[in-house]
Amino acid sequence: MIGLVSYLVFFLILSLTFGVAVLGLNLQWGYTGLFNAGVAGFVGIGAYTMAILTGPARDAVFGGFELPFFVGLIGAMAASGLAALVVGLVTLRLKGEYLAVSTFGIAVSIQLVALNWEYLTGGTLGLIGIPNPTKDWVTGSLAQNALFLLIVLTVTGLTFWALERIVKSPWGRILKAIREDEVAATSLGKNPARIRLESFALGCMIMGLSGALYVSFIGYVSPWDFLPILTFQIWTMLIVGGSANNRGAVLGALIVWGVWTTSGFAISRVIPAEIQAQGGAMQAILIGLILVVTLLIRPRGLIGEELNVSRHAKS
Amino acid sequence: MFLQHFADGILSGAIVSLGAIGLSFTMKILRFANFSHSELLTWGAYTALVFLSFASSFGGVFDQNIGPFTFGLPLLFSMVFACVATSAIALFLHKYVFERLSRMAGHMTMVFASFGVALILRHLVVLVWGSDPIYYSNELQFAVLLPGNVRVLPDQVFLLGVTIVTVVCLHLFMTRTRTGIAMRGVSESPDLARISGVNVGAIINWVWIIGASAAALGGVLYGMTVQLRPELGFSLILPLFAAAILGGAGSLYGAVIGGLVVGLSENLSVMIIPTTYKPAVPFLLILAILFFKPEGLFGERSK
Numbered sequence: 098m099i100g101l102v103s104y105l106v107f108f109l110i111l112s113l114t115f116g117v118a119v120l121g122l123n124l125q126w127g128y129t130g131l132f133n134a135g136v137a138g139f140v141g142i143g144a145y146t147m148a149i150l151t152g153p154a155r156d157a158v159f160g161g162f163e164l165p166f167f168v169g170l171i172g173a174m175a176a177s178g179l180a181a182l183v184v185g186l187v188t189l190r191l192k193g194e195y196l197a198v199s200t201f202g203i204a205v206s207i208q209l210v211a212l213n214w215e216y217l218t219g220g221t222l223g224l225i226g227i228p229n230p231t232k233d234w235v236t237g238s239l240a241q242n243a244l245f246l247l248i249v250l251t252v253t254g255l256t257f258w259a260l261e262r263i264v265k266s267p268w269g270r271i272l273k274a275i276r277e278d279e280v281a282a283t284s285l286g287k288n289p290a291r292i293r294l295e296s297f298a299l300g301c302m303i304m305g306l307s308g309a310l311y312v313s314f315i316g317y318v319s320p321w322d323f324l325p326i327l328t329f330q331i332w333t334m335l336i337v338g339g340s341a342n343n344r345g346a347v348l349g350a351l352i353v354w355g356v357w358t359t360s361g362f363a364i365s366r367v368i369p370a371e372i373q374a375q376g377g378a379m380q381a382i383l384i385g386l387i388l389v390v391t392l393l394i395r396p397r398g399l400i401g402e403e404l405n406v407s408r409h410a411k412s
Numbered sequence: 413m414f415l416q417h418f419a420d421g422i423l424s425g426a427i428v429s430l431g432a433i434g435l436s437f438t439m440k441i442l443r444f445a446n447f448s449h450s451e452l453l454t455w456g457a458y459t460a461l462v463f464l465s466f467a468s469s470f471g472g473v474f475d476q477n478i479g480p481f482t483f484g485l486p487l488l489f490s491m492v493f494a495c496v497a498t499s500a501i502a503l504f505l506h507k508y509v510f511e512r513l514s515r516m517a518g519h520m521t522m523v524f525a526s527f528g529v530a531l532i533l534r535h536l537v538v539l540v541w542g543s544d545p546i547y548y549s550n551e552l553q554f555a556v557l558l559p560g561n562v563r564v565l566p567d568q569v570f571l572l573g574v575t576i577v578t579v580v581c582l583h584l585f586m587t588r589t590r591t592g593i594a595m596r597g598v599s600e601s602p603d604l605a606r607i608s609g610v611n612v613g614a615i616i617n618w619v620w621i622i623g624a625s626a627a628a629l630g631g632v633l634y635g636m637t638v639q640l641r642p643e644l645g646f647s648l649i650l651p652l653f654a655a656a657i658l659g660g661a662g663s664l665y666g667a668v669i670g671g672l673v674v675g676l677s678e679n680l681s682v683m684i685i686p687t688t689y690k691p692a693v694p695f696l697l698i699l700a701i702l703f704f705k706p707e708g709l710f711g712e713r714s715k
Contacts, residue, residue: 132520134447135528192703194445194523198653199702201447203697205650213688325646329527336524374543378535385535388528389509396517 116350121303129339130276133202138204141323143173166230177305223319341397425675430630432655434623440662448530450645456628457635460494480566495625502624654694660708
């Protein structure tokens with residue numbers, strides 16, 4: 098029983114951590130219509146920033162400032178947001194699929210830097226020994242994980258609440274106006290270019306936050322954690338849950354991560370150890386199938402966008 | 413060293429060109445960026461492997477190599493088989509995924525779907541053939557020394573030959589046959605083509621067949637001169653997009669020249685930047701093109 102509980106805690110920590118990144122993507126795609134295909138890159142920047150700011154000092158590698166956990170979270174958001182501003186200034190002129198291709202390229206480039214700039218990132222070995230803040234407060238792994246889940250729940254809850262406030266604010270309504278009809282939004286005196294950039298940077302900050310939570314829980318960071326497949330997983334979470342709906346984003350993260358881990362568990366039980374690579378392939382095929390089938394039979398996702406009707410209108 | 417990098421650039425560029433032809437056509441005619449197109453190169457390479465092992469089991473004349481190459485008749489037949497098999501995959505995906513989505517949803521939905529399709533296709537290769545590198549032939553080949561101290565393998569000369577023949581055939585197809593001319597018409601305006609009596613559905617099937625066959629050839633040639641890996645196509649996504657965008661969507665010559673430019677800039681870049689950063693070069697090219705000439709070299713500005 099205790100095994101099941103501790104597994105559930107572990108599962109919730111990871112799926113809600115991904116859920117934070119899905120919320121960030123939802124702001125960009127769901128509400129603003131920005132096709133960011135480089136999610137893994139921005140999650141990665143947050144993760145590495147966290148590792149550099151809070152990790153232990155080491156020889157021949159930059160960083161190891163041993164700063165507190167919360168400083169790390171804020172630093173990670175700042176770094177991802179800054180990167181997004183630079184990237185956004187160059188690419189946000191682009192529409193639709195061209196933005197997708199460029200942001201995909203950005204994620205590939207960020208991963209190359211993570212692999213090769215050893216002084217900053219530790220190269221292929223990555224950075225290890227990232228402190229988990231709960232280890233200072235309680236002992237025992239279940240208590241630590243439970244406390245970490247509390248932190249993740251708080252962060253997810255705050256992000257969710259803030260985004261709900263944001264998308265219902267005047268600024269949030271401009272986002273949707275730009276998504277639906279940019280020319281009309283411009284003619285109303287709005288500046289779509291600037292608002293797109295703000296939305297992109299804010300979304301990437303939230304992705305960076307997700308990466309920061311991930312490394313302090315896992316305890317190390319390596320370039321192999323931020324492959325393009327992470328981007329596809331996060332996209333699948335958003336599409337399955339339903340884009341332009343923050344509850345859908347979190348629900349999608351829980352469902353898709355649930356399918357990923359249970360299928361991984363089932364496959365590792367069924368197939369022999371020497372063909373585990375094939376087992377991983379089956380998991381990826383399953384994620385691909387979920388994405389394609391959802392698009393074919395329920396394109397708006399499980400809980401899609403709610404209609405926005407004036408409360409004075411009669412139904 | 414410059415000449416050697418130049419030669420390598422042309423050779424890898426030829427493969428990128430073959431892959432970019434189909435990508436460029438689907439971007440223009442089907443109006444979506446197909447992230448799964450590069451997986452067709454992988455499938456071309458691996459389906460050729462199936463036919464190759466089948467044909468080689470006959471022995472006799474099939475066992476002999478042609479001239480200085482590391483392969484014999486079976487590989488030539490395998491290329492044809494790979495084109496047919498890859499076209500069948502592409503037509504299947506079109507009928508059951510992309511065409512359905514294009515009728516019921518926006519074109520961005522097709523881009524998402526292509527993410528999923530790419531994931532499925534790539535990992536099916538791992539499932540069927542495993543993740544270790546495979547070679548068509550284990551024979552060692554000696555490089556030929558060309559003037560200027562440039563070394564090329566005979567197989568690489570064959571690669572260039574196949575690419576040139578393919579592009580010339582496609583040129584003749586697009587300019588001399590009714591189907592090719594109709595295809596150009598559909599690419600200009602599907603509605604006008606339709607009221608002129610063109611069967612747009614059939615033409616779109618031809619777009620997939622041509623794109624998939626060119627990709628399959630590119631995959632086989634890559635497998636022949638480098639190796640077969642499940643990430644073969646995936647690692648070419650950015651080069652292919654760079655070539656298609658540089659050339660301008662929908663342009664045959666644009667895709668070919670774009671591919672050569674991408675290959676050359678990747679290979680010449682190692683003279684000034686560390687080799688480990690080479691995969692970022694196509695991305696920088698994409699940014700530069702989209703910034704300065706978004707319609708590409710041979711494309712038309714969209715209205």
